[in-house]
Amino acid sequence: MKIKKKIVDSTLRDGEQCPGVVFRPEDKIRLGLLLDELGVYEIEAGCVDIHSDDLQYLDKLMGQRKNALISLWCRMRQEDMEEACLLQPDLIHVGVPVSYVQIYSKLNKNKVWVQREIKSCLEIANNYGIPVTVGLEDATRADIGFILTLVRQLYSMGVKTVRVADTVGTLTPDRGFDIVKQIHSAVKELNIEIHEHNDLGMAVANSIIMAKAGGSMIDCTLLGIGERVGNCNLYDFVRATETIFDLGIDKKKIKEVEQELINILKSGVD
Amino acid sequence: MQIIDATLSMLDLTPPTKEQAGEFIRLFMECGILDFMVSEKLYPVIEPVLIPGASYYMEIDALSDRRKFPLIKHFLQSKTIEEDIVTIIQMNDTREILHLRNYVSSKAIALRGMDDFMCFEFDIALKEIFSIIDKKKIFFIPENSNDCATAEAVMFMQAGGKKVVTTFAGVGNKAATEQVILALRLNQHYKVNQDLSKLPNLKQLYELITRDKIPGKMPIIGESIFWVESGIHVDGILKKSSNYETFPPELVGQVRKIVIGKHSGLCSIKIKLEEFGYSEFEKEKCLLILRNVKLESSKLGRNISDDELQSIIEGCL
Numbered sequence: 001m002k003i004k005k006k007i008v009d010s011t012l013r014d015g016e017q018c019p020g021v022v023f024r025p026e027d028k029i030r031l032g033l034l035l036d037e038l039g040v041y042e043i044e045a046g047c048v049d050i051h052s053d054d055l056q057y058l059d060k061l062m063g064q065r066k067n068a069l070i071s072l073w074c075r076m077r078q079e080d081m082e083e084a085c086l087l088q089p090d091l092i093h094v095g096v097p098v099s100y101v102q103i104y105s106k107l108n109k110n111k112v113w114v115q116r117e118i119k120s121c122l123e124i125a126n127n128y129g130i131p132v133t134v135g136l137e138d139a140t141r142a143d144i145g146f147i148l149t150l151v152r153q154l155y156s157m158g159v160k161t162v163r164v165a166d167t168v169g170t171l172t173p174d175r176g177f178d179i180v181k182q183i184h185s186a187v188k189e190l191n192i193e194i195h196e197h198n199d200l201g202m203a204v205a206n207s208i209i210m211a212k213a214g215g216s217m218i219d220c221t222l223l224g225i226g227e228r229v230g231n232c233n234l235y236d237f238v239r240a241t242e243t244i245f246d247l248g249i250d251k252k253k254i255k256e257v258e259q260e261l262i263n264i265l266k267s268g269v270d
Numbered sequence: 271m272q273i274i275d276a277t278l279s280m281l282d283l284t285p286p287t288k289e290q291a292g293e294f295i296r297l298f299m300e301c302g303i304l305d306f307m308v309s310e311k312l313y314p315v316i317e318p319v320l321i322p323g324a325s326y327y328m329e330i331d332a333l334s335d336r337r338k339f340p341l342i343k344h345f346l347q348s349k350t351i352e353e354d355i356v357t358i359i360q361m362n363d364t365r366e367i368l369h370l371r372n373y374v375s376s377k378a379i380a381l382r383g384m385d386d387f388m389c390f391e392f393d394i395a396l397k398e399i400f401s402i403i404d405k406k407k408i409f410f411i412p413e414n415s416n417d418c419a420t421a422e423a424v425m426f427m428q429a430g431g432k433k434v435v436t437t438f439a440g441v442g443n444k445a446a447t448e449q450v451i452l453a454l455r456l457n458q459h460y461k462v463n464q465d466l467s468k469l470p471n472l473k474q475l476y477e478l479i480t481r482d483k484i485p486g487k488m489p490i491i492g493e494s495i496f497w498v499e500s501g502i503h504v505d506g507i508l509k510k511s512s513n514y515e516t517f518p519p520e521l522v523g524q525v526r527k528i529v530i531g532k533h534s535g536l537c538s539i540k541i542k543l544e545e546f547g548y549s550e551f552e553k554e555k556c557l558l559i560l561r562n563v564k565l566e567s568s569k570l571g572r573n574i575s576d577d578e579l580q581s582i583i584e585g586c587l
Contacts, residue, residue, distance in 0.1 A: 017500045019497040019531065022570070027571065105509065105510050105512075198489055199489055202420055205417070205420070209388065229488075240416035
């Protein structure tokens, strides 16, 4: 029997971070509704960006979608979190840097700061009654000890889903397997979401192995578009796993939605 | 660990000239590849440029033809068990692993296929294979119908395998040589001091030979993989490139490019202002420019060119 897994589509968020890709509000609504019809479980619709008023599409998308949950990506900052909550998506995804290279060298902070800051962010969302999924950013270069401490803390604060983000796309399948297994055995009740990048050409394979290790949600994008080389390609993942996973998605229909994306990308080039 | 590049066995339909083939081998040798598989058809053309110092392999139809190919070190043939022949075995199902018992007397085995093994406990499959055939005797030729060939090649090497067969850009439904090189370098300390800056030259040559454009987002060699727009990534990369890049662009002969658009942040604006020769700008002005950049980019549905950015800046002065 095939195992049920859920697809989170990030075309409208990580996909749009691909330089050269810009979606107008009407593009986001059209693609979002097609993805909803396709049967993806969650649509990551965009980033909370306090310098841009570009989130008007959200209301329309949420009003017209039938099944998919609509989420927004948010930095681990209290002001961004407030902003995200005011927009009232189904879910807020907050990205938490967990590798030392990100915490110390990028942000110039420390682990205690990370733990305090995420707590404040979760409290804000809790006040608004909006569920949060937490992204372990750069998890694949992080100290697994810190990850496990953090996921236990997150679970005790009511978080149901953590995303393992291979932010720089450096993972090999065997290490991906280990990370998911370890998180899974630390907190069995947590849903684990997989977020891969294709820098070494292994996004599909890593996603398969990590889903087999216990990841229940897999992040994909149409055509695999995303930061740098891109993310796990939705069509390739569905095709590769059709004998083992039930994703509730018809792979032929993916091609139709891809075509719509191609048309949108073309129309943006003058 | 040995990576055998088989690109020159895949180009019979768009054959390179003698000079192109020689250049291809030379560039790959500069990247540390010393083993090449070539096709029977191409051999007569490229024999003069088969540089000493590398080893050459060939899949052959008739064993009696071997003497026509004096520079070939190893011949491969499907299912043949004979002294000096590498036996090719096509494997499409994990249940076929047991059949390997029929080939224990082969000098060496080339395992080809295994496209979907990633879905079926690939690590266990490898252990089973190694328990039947000495891992040192195996050439692994993973195929890419499920987009897992590179990962399979890497896992094979991590499990103790010694020889993988790959092709440039994965041509012919194989694992991509350049991806396997990088993955093994970053994870297994494979040839860590090797200069890989000639990869873009290889790409150009490949495009010239095949008349096939490598997609901009192809891992390692795509022209736009080091373009970066989003504020959070630009900021992180400028503080330290390893914040958001697995390896720096220079390692593979590429350059980073900051692109301006809807996802830009303050730091990109500051960089561009400096680049255009403006002196110090107060934060409020930068924020205004940033806001206009985001609006314009959203409206156009694309990125902002340098000229467009110039006029936005002038409008904000």
